[in-house]
Amino acid sequence: MRAPWRWAVLAVVVAGLLAVIGVRAWHDLTIARRELVAARASLARTASGQGTLSAAKPQEAAGRDVDDAISHVDRAQHAIKHSWGLTLARFIPGLARQRSGVVALVDDSRTGALAGRALIRRADALAARNHIEGGTVSLAALGELEVAARRAGEQIRPPVRSSRGLWGSLHSARQQFDTIAADVATRLLQGADGIRAARGFLGEKGDRHYLVALENNAEMRDQGAVLSYAVAHAVGGKITFEKTGRIDELALKGQAAPVSIPEGTAKVFGGIGPTHIWQSVNATADFPWSGGAMAAMYAQATGARVDGVIAIDVPGVAALLRATGPVKVADIPEVLDAGNLSRILLHDLYNGLSPGSNQGLRKERLADATDAVIHRLNSGSFDAIAIGRNLADAAGGGHLRLWSANREEEGSILRAGLGGSPATFTADRTFHLAVENRTATKLDYYVRPSMTQKLRLKPNGDLAVTTTVVVYDPAPAGPPSYQLGPDEFHTTKRPGDYIAWVLLWGPSGSTQVNAIPESALQLTQQIIPVAAGQQGQVEFETVIPDAVRDGRLELRLVPQPRLQPADVALTLDAPGWTVHGERSVAFKWDRVRVVSWAVAR
Numbered sequence: 001m002r003a004p005w006r007w008a009v010l011a012v013v014v015a016g017l018l019a020v021i022g023v024r025a026w027h028d029l030t031i032a033r034r035e036l037v038a039a040r041a042s043l044a045r046t047a048s049g050q051g052t053l054s055a056a057k058p059q060e061a062a063g064r065d066v067d068d069a070i071s072h073v074d075r076a077q078h079a080i081k082h083s084w085g086l087t088l089a090r091f092i093p094g095l096a097r098q099r100s101g102v103v104a105l106v107d108d109s110r111t112g113a114l115a116g117r118a119l120i121r122r123a124d125a126l127a128a129r130n131h132i133e134g135g136t137v138s139l140a141a142l143g144e145l146e147v148a149a150r151r152a153g154e155q156i157r158p159p160v161r162s163s164r165g166l167w168g169s170l171h172s173a174r175q176q177f178d179t180i181a182a183d184v185a186t187r188l189l190q191g192a193d194g195i196r197a198a199r200g201f202l203g204e205k206g207d208r209h210y211l212v213a214l215e216n217n218a219e220m221r222d223q224g225a226v227l228s229y230a231v232a233h234a235v236g237g238k239i240t241f242e243k244t245g246r247i248d249e250l251a252l253k254g255q256a257a258p259v260s261i262p263e264g265t266a267k268v269f270g271g272i273g274p275t276h277i278w279q280s281v282n283a284t285a286d287f288p289w290s291g292g293a294m295a296a297m298y299a300q301a302t303g304a305r306v307d308g309v310i311a312i313d314v315p316g317v318a319a320l321l322r323a324t325g326p327v328k329v330a331d332i333p334e335v336l337d338a339g340n341l342s343r344i345l346l347h348d349l350y351n352g353l354s355p356g357s358n359q360g361l362r363k364e365r366l367a368d369a370t371d372a373v374i375h376r377l378n379s380g381s382f383d384a385i386a387i388g389r390n391l392a393d394a395a396g397g398g399h400l401r402l403w404s405a406n407r408e409e410e411g412s413i414l415r416a417g418l419g420g421s422p423a424t425f426t427a428d429r430t431f432h433l434a435v436e437n438r439t440a441t442k443l444d445y446y447v448r449p450s451m452t453q454k455l456r457l458k459p460n461g462d463l464a465v466t467t468t469v470v471v472y473d474p475a476p477a478g479p480p481s482y483q484l485g486p487d488e489f490h491t492t493k494r495p496g497d498y499i500a501w502v503l504l505w506g507p508s509g510s511t512q513v514n515a516i517p518e519s520a521l522q523l524t525q526q527i528i529p530v531a532a533g534q535q536g537q538v539e540f541e542t543v544i545p546d547a548v549r550d551g552r553l554e555l556r557l558v559p560q561p562r563l564q565p566a567d568v569a570l571t572l573d574a575p576g577w578t579v580h581g582e583r584s585v586a587f588k589w590d591r592v593r594v595v596s597w598a599v600a601r
Helices: 002-048 058-081 084-089 096-127 139-156 166-199 265-273 287-302 315-326 341-346 365-377 385-394 407-416
Strands: 131-133 208-220 224-235 238-246 308-314 380-384 400-404 430-437 448-457 463-472 499-507 514-516 521-530 535-544 553-559 566-573 578-580 584-589 592-600
Touching: 002 058, 002 096, 002 139, 002 166, 058 096, 084 287, 096 139, 096 166, 096 365, 131 308, 131 385, 166 385, 166 407, 208 287, 208 315, 208 341, 208 365, 224 308, 224 365, 238 365, 265 521, 287 308, 287 400, 287 521, 315 341, 315 365, 315 385, 341 365, 341 584, 380 385, 385 400, 400 407, 430 448, 430 463, 430 566, 448 553, 463 499, 463 521, 499 535, 521 535, 553 566, 566 592, 584 592
Parallel strands: 208 308, 430 553, 448 566
Antiparallel strands: 131 380, 208 224, 224 238, 308 400, 430 499, 448 463, 463 535, 499 521, 514 521, 553 592, 566 584, 578 592
16 A cells, blocks of 8 residues: 555655746746846837937947847846756756747847847947048948948848747747847848948949939829929939929920830829829839839930939938938028928918919929938038938838839849839738829828728638728818819819829739739729818728738738828737737838738637
8 A cells, every 4th residue: 555655745746846846947937038028128129219219329329228138138048047947947848848948039139139239339330431521421331331231130030930839928029029030130131232222323333313203292193293303413422413493394295205004004094194294104103113114204305314213202301301400492481491391392382372373483492402402411411321211211101212224223222122112022911002183283281091901801811801091181172272273174173172093002912892903913993082171981892812821910001102191090800710919900101011910710
């Protein structure tokens, strides 16, 4: 009888020891996880720029965040190395996986933080040389910064590690780290590609000439309508304007430029003359096509050729003004700054202009404002990295886009997100919305679109998306004016009335009601009248097959570059699925947004 009793005692003792080891190991794992969460918060703050936007010296603020993250990682590492519970946990099934998982997470966090610190220190060392002096930036210093950014991106890019077998908060921590690291690595590598493209655009390999398409956000196509232009010359790191003017100076006199129009683009936009009417050239979402068409149209109108196209709108010019400070433009009473530029150029200068009045002087003002900013850059000393950061933010919202006739350079532009179309990345998960003006008024200064998407994940993995677009027109109902209408073509009868051309591009490979393949996506269009002070609404239905990949449901949303970003809200219904994370998401659509959920049956 004594043998079973002894085995029972031994079992109780072993179970007690395992429990003690397990409790201690889990306690130390919790400490390590808490430190890693704090480290992640610091790194995420640095990655998003939240800690540096208002800092006088943003690189110092980023450096403090990274140093803080490294301190938290070191404490997590100390907790693991000096934990007898975790040491013994190597021999306990289940806990052994938790220990190896947290050790790998600590190591990866430290690698990422150290790479970030090395990049910040290198940027600091190059800061004195990465200045614009007399309008010239050091291309050699930009090259060294490109190398540093690319190296950091490759080091931070997360290794392929599975979160399978990790428990609770440790499982979430691994997934969240991988998401942040992948995002930061992508942005650093895109930044490196952007610097490479900038070096080429700034004339590193010789003289360059560019058409600068100045886009007016008060009359929207996919971007603002092209109503004025400039010709820029770049060489050796310096860019100057050779000429500015109204776009009607480049009239093609009814002769279309010799540019092939893709079939879907011709079906939707061919009727408005995108290869011979400047105001129509960027109605499509395919900017590489629009950029090439603009270059061809310029050659047709002038007989001269350009090496590329720079498309920039009013918020894009405002981004430059944030770095250079205010400028004065002749015949405009107020000094222009980033805060008042949109109001003055797109509203105040319209006041008192009757329908059909001579718009010559007004149309030149955006070109003049841009020219004043370039002259300011050419006569002072400015932080090139700060200007690059502002322009990168503008490009993220579509307010600055580049196209190069050089194929290799165009590739860098596409990878950097400085041009391209919405379909450049993950086309089979991308939505893009544009609300375009079907009148010749300038009512888009007022118009406010918003979008909601109701997502229903079906049991077979297909995703049904109902997209509702509301177009609100808060414009005053009079008196008649060039801005408010009615326009010269009498497309509306009353001042302030708007005709919205609502275009929704859905993912490639999706089924969308009444869709036409365009810009490598699926485009459905609807036209609705919206009276002054009122709103109109349209709906679109899309089905994305096999929407779940590797346990994740993901959508990519590319914005239209409007003066005021649209409000967006998404709600997920997934009967029969387990969804991790909030099912409702809302945000200002000021840049490309990726929305994703971890889902399981």
